[in-house]
Amino acid sequence: MSKSEKQGSIVALSPLFVFIFLFIGTGIFTGDFSNMPLTVAVIISATYAMFLNRKESLAKKVEVFTKSAGHSNIILMVVIFVLAGAFAGVAKGMGAVESTVNLGLSLVPGNLLMVGLFLVGCFISVAMGTSMGTVVALAPIGLGIADETGIPVALALATVVGGAMFGDNLSMISDTTIAAVRTQNTKMKDKFKVNFFIVLPGAILTAIILGVITSGYELSLTGDHPYDVVKVLPYLVVLIAALVGVDVLIVLLGGTVFAGVIGLINGSYTFTSFIQTAAKGIIRMEDIAMIAILIGGLIGLIQHYGGIDYILHSVMSKIKTKRGAEFGIAALVSAVDIATVNNTISIIMTGPLAKNIADEYEIDPRKSASILDIFSSAWQGFLPYGGQMLAAAGIAGISPVSLMPYSFYPVLLGVCGIVAILIRYPKFQAQPKELQYKKAQ
Template identity: 70%
Template sequence: MSKHEVKKGSLVAFLPLVVFIFLFIGSGILTKDFSSMPLNVAILIAAAVALMMNRKETFSKKVDIFTKSAGHPNIILMAVIFILAGAFAGVAKGMGAVESTVNLGLSLLPANLLMVGLFVIGCFISISMGTSMGTIVALAPIGVGIASETGIPVALAMATVVGGAMFGDNLSMISDTTIAAVRTQNTKMKDKFKVNFMIVLPAAILTLIILGILTRGHAADLVGEYPFELVKILPYLAVLVAALSGAHVLVVLVGGTIFAGVIGLLDGSYHVSTLLQAVADGVMTMEDLAIVAILIGGIVGIIQHNGGIDYLLRVITSKIKTKKGAEFGIASLVSVADIATANNTIAIIITGPLAKSIADEYGVDPRKSASLLDTFSGCWQGILPYGAQLLAAAGLAAISPVSIMFYSFYPILMGICCVIAILIGFPKFRQMDKVSSSVE
């Protein structure tokens, strides 16, 4: 297996991640209260453990590795998105956008289809925008409002938003994860989309059925009138239109915040001082998550430097013997990389070249290997309580990200469908034309 030899690595490198999971999730299980261990405290302790490891390196060197990884452009961008998302959500909520949007939805949709509708809207928005984070930012406040009006658990509403966001992010032609998967596997966007869509469509349909069944009994909660003002819905529409038109997420969030603020000033919802306070309050709700994102980036850098990723690559590739085993190997590679890094794009970039080598050696179609990279990384990203998506949804809803995990139907079903696709060899490929199948 000389084509894809990797360094020996070290399993011990993952100790900081184990400590974090034990503190954050383990304490919640033991106390039956997942808020008993603050997320930022758990990640700080894990960071301290990371810096105490590897005595072969000086402490200054480890701090340098930690800070460089924490300051990676992707990590800092994520932190800034968190902060601006908080500002937009705070200002929009204060001027009545959430209430009007929710009431519009309650007026138009049958009560037992609210979560179904939210999931479908999330799928459409994310596949058009190419970003799960942008979709969550736009829809999470609406999901919270629907939950409060209907008695549907807020965690279920947030899981619905995250599920729809992951569906589109996994399929969008402009998603960074799709681009990374296609480029590393040397295939075409449209070809990967077709394969990917056939694999995950059953998961989406099953999710819609489950959501319809679970929320059916909440129709009786909807009585009376639900007044709304269309002008107050405009900030959400503007954010969606701007994002769909390809505007950068930072421009979308800043523009949306300003637009919502102007409407609030004009209709008397805000004075200048109260508007500024709403911005500040919104930012503060997401500050913890921004700090956590930065610290996770630093911890991942230490884990990678200490050989954690190399260990996983070596163990997984050593087990591959057949084509089906190669597909499971690719799925395992990107899965463990995503669990370790909590970033599906980075996970694909790390494992993509090795996955390409494995796919070539064992005859795995590049369309299938690209789909495996994207779907399995997206599956785990939609479940991890320390991943950006669940952190953002939990922060905007003021709940524990762990509570969202229990309702993460789509990511789980997506993973199951992917496993079945490997087992039954789905889809069946005709002999590929090497010229037409390569990236033009």
């Protein structure tokens, strides 16, 4: 590929600009983000993208779109959405949400419910290594807490996403961590140590903010908060299964069946009503699943036209100093994540370039790996069209944009990354590149 081809074109990014303007711009101008549904915004943007590059046939562009929309990662996300809808619907129908919420209300002071939800999300996501799995498991609980306490639903769901992104960024079995470590040629535990101390202040501040802003809410429930431990079991089983490393698909499918069996035993369901409830839960997630497919196709066209290459070239051309190189790596992975809304893919795409930058400017690989993971996770937890935000909002039936004002941890995660670059934290002892390579083996 020639240098000019690698530079790409800013015109190739125009479908993304159209999408952002339609979805976010319309909401800002009208004051109601529901006036421009995501599906319509993506379809209009994709239609516009089809008219770019007149030298290629429409058939070729459609092929690129459909192959990208049908990528294994996209389809897997869709399946997770569908199973999440079934589990959430069945668990709620047999009383799991009410019992879980009442159990929480009985054990935790009302002004600490969001703090507790955030900390649980942090723990679960670190243990299971997937932000999507954490969102799926905890979003129904967060929704139930919001419904019963008067805390804004968007705040509760954003808190779940924040906790999920904490572990996505740090877990040793997270795809993003694995990708960051492998592309930067360092050790998992070394990257964890550096990454953890960079982001810890952000997590602490998030917990403090959540405690402060929810301290004034009064519980809508009075008196006792009755709960049935048996009805809480579906959530416990799902969380424990995720913790021990069971695949998220098996966790969701098994959790749905388990919740249904409990409902059949206690009389909440007949077999027919159980199936119908699961189907309703699936239908509720169909819109989100379709959005994920359409966005996958749109991003495929943008990449095909050279939009990603343009982003990479633009960032590389502005690096002058070591601190600038670290900001360059941060900007690189941020731009690609904004374009692809997939933090794992963004790290895989930018990792090799980030490694070249790190070697040239003598940036410790532990730091470059942390920068890649921190900034991709920060954007992934903040973008309203990202999978985590879509999943959380879909379960609650609200606009993902409404979660953004409450996305404290993703924002603070990015701030922690910026501060770490500015103050050159942490300090490393200089090591020969040969030794760095041997230690990574």
